[in-house]
Amino acid sequence: MKSYRHLDTITALFVAVLLISNVAxxxxxxxxxxxxxxxxxxxxxAYIFGDILTEVYGYARSRRVIWLGFLGSALMAxxxxxxxxxxxxxxxxxxxxxxTILGQTLRIVAASLTAYFAGEFANSFILAxxxxxxxxxxxxxxxxxxxxxxxxxxTIIFCxxxxxxxxxxxxxxxxxxxxxxxxxxxxxxFTPFTYGIVGFLKRAEKEDYYDKKTNFNPFKLEV
Numbered sequence: 001m002k003s004y005r006h007l008d009t010i011t012a013l014f015v016a017v018l019l020i021s022n023v024a025x026x027x028x029x030x031x032x033x034x035x036x037x038x039x040x041x042x043x044x045x046a047y048i049f050g051d052i053l054t055e056v057y058g059y060a061r062s063r064r065v066i067w068l069g070f071l072g073s074a075l076m077a078x079x080x081x082x083x084x085x086x087x088x089x090x091x092x093x094x095x096x097x098x099x100t101i102l103g104q105t106l107r108i109v110a111a112s113l114t115a116y117f118a119g120e121f122a123n124s125f126i127l128a129x130x131x132x133x134x135x136x137x138x139x140x141x142x143x144x145x146x147x148x149x150x151x152x153x154x155t156i157i158f159c160x161x162x163x164x165x166x167x168x169x170x171x172x173x174x175x176x177x178x179x180x181x182x183x184x185x186x187x188x189x190f191t192p193f194t195y196g197i198v199g200f201l202k203r204a205e206k207e208d209y210y211d212k213k214t215n216f217n218p219f220k221l222e223v
Contacts, residue, residue: 014049018069036178044186058209060223077109111161119154128211147187
């Protein structure tokens with residue numbers, strides 16, 4: 001298998017973004033006319049990394065990175081759940097605060113994993129297919145077009161699992177719409193950044209993968 005200089009770095013950044021976003025999502029913030037969970041500030045970068053991975057290294061390698069992110073999130077959720085379950089020390093007065101904030105993380109991670117499974121694999125699949133159809137041209141159309149669908153699935157599934165029954169329906173709808181508009185907006189705003197990173201990686205790695213014979217089964221981990 002061909003080795004790459006920068007794939008490990010992108011993988012580590014992807015997983016870090018996913019984990020930090022899961023914890024930050026426990027807070028709902030107001031940002032001008034938008035109301036959204038705190039993880040939304042960082043989470044769009046995960047889709048940008050997904051675009052970069054698929055565009056340069058191909059769907060199969062992107063799939064492996066996505067699963068690594070899933071495993072890291074599941075491990076984090078399991079540890080936090082265990083810590084929350086264990087009795088607090090008699091002189092430690094913050095159990096209720098821990099439960100209120102990090103006690104929600106298990107549900108949020110479950111929402112994130114389910115939503116990201118649907119959204120990110122849809123994003124990568126569409127990006128890979130459009131690359132072939134467009135013969136590698138018009139990267140901005142492929143990244144934004146795939147994000148419109150991937151982030152749409154991700155946002156709806158995540159918000160319903162994470163927040164349905166927690167907030168009233170009007171606030172939930174506001175969060176869904178705000179999240180979606182903000183995430184897609186970040187993708188569009190960061191398009192020049194995406195172009196720069198993709199161009200650098202293609203030159204450095206001497207790779208520009210086309211998924212013409214790729215098995216797109218998300219459960220097939222071999223490259």
